[in-house]
Amino acid sequence: MSRGAVAAATVVVLGAAFWAGSHSGREASAAPLVSYPIATNPTGGTAAGSPGITVTGTAQVAGKPDTLRLDLRVQTRGDTVAEALKSANAITARVQSSLSKNGVAGKDVQTSDLNIQPDYAYPTSSSPVVKGYLVSEGVTATLRNLGKSGAAISAAVTAGGNAVQVDGISLDLEDNGKLLSAARDKAVANAKTKAEQYATASGRDLGAVVSISETVSDPPPVAYDVRAAASKDSASPVPISAGSENVGVTVTVVYAFR
Template identity: 45%
Template sequence: MRINLTLTRRTAVLGVATLVAVGGAVAIGLSGNSAAPTANAGTTGTAILAPALAADTGPLASDAFPGITVRGAGKVTGTPDTLILTLSVNKTAGDVTSAMNGLVTTMTAIQNSLKANHVADADQKTSGLGVGPEYDYSGNKRTVTGYQATENLTVTLHDTKAAGATISAAAAAGGDATQISGLSTDLENNSGPLNQARDAAFNDAKAKATQYAKSAGRTLGPVVRVEETVSTQPNGAVSADSAKSAASGGSIAPVPIQMGSTDVTVQVTVVFSFS
């Protein structure tokens, strides 16, 4: 371990050490009236102790570094309760009006099918709309061959058990102009896993703080500040490739869907005082 110290004046420094904190940084304050030197050992976390003695200019302030800052992490795995479906309709015709009218007819049929399967209007969102010419570039020239109209729809499915049948029915309603391009999971009701992850993260931080306070010869006091970061990460989410298909008309068997799991992770930074 190599420690580099830079002294800007004639100073006697004692009690500087580097401690390793797995999964987070730790800063311990003891006493002193100048900034603590920084020790860098290239680890995932460092602990900085203030000098026990400093300079020859006067007595030390007893409360210059009165506490300890630690980071903790907690992760809980939950089961997703929501599916996000993305689909599109493409209609081609000889003119814009015909292409748009065909698009309207097909997308209306899909939306009506979703409503019939208890998908609320609020859970259906138009996420794209376009119309434009298609060209033939043969013979070294560009010739308009028709017009294509496209509309994208994002659908939130809360009934995951019925989702496979709902998706298949929507694809059948849209026919060959329908393309399902994406399917993902989400954990909307995450209060249970989130609370558990918070408890785990705080307990992790407190255990580190207790250990470092003991090593520093101090007693851990009340919490001064808590900051948190929350993230969710699906595990084995439904892939877009497994859900992508073009409908061929008629009835379609319910799409088999595996919900997988979702990790809820909480990271906290906690500042403890010394008692």
């Protein structure tokens, strides 16, 4: 190809991993490789092996968590499996009904697990003896109104009584699209500032962008221990402090020299 021909460079955008989970509004945890062709002029130093500069830019943008994940567990005992399961089902239904009355949508409530096992007595003079059966049902709920989440948790615990155990909650920033977009803009601007400084210091003129690669840093949901607060006085709203979370972006940008 002649030196005056137009060469093609490629911008590669790599999406890095988010929390596990398939939340609406959140970018996918492993974005596919996407390539965009950019026309560049080889006389400007963008051909393979030509002089250029590679810089990284970083940025973080803070946002307030907008969802709360609640993990509850109902535990019952009965002389038979049927008796223990019937009791657990009834209590779980009351807990789910309470969540619904407090604004939690049905699509945001899931049965996370079910465990049935014998309850043994251990006499000192003989082998273990089955004295009944234990049933444990897990319930996971996503609460989207953080302002009312404390009251919803307390009401659910009250509805289940002493059979309910709060395994914990976690706060998450689900709708992070605007924050991520802002972080990208800032990261690219940060990279450009560095590149311009290096170009000036070396007596060169900064040319076009040859390629960009991106890594997104999205912290996992923040665990929040509410077991003590929920058990202390289940009639009172559990205090929830949302705090903030950071969405971070790092870009690696390759510039040509003119």
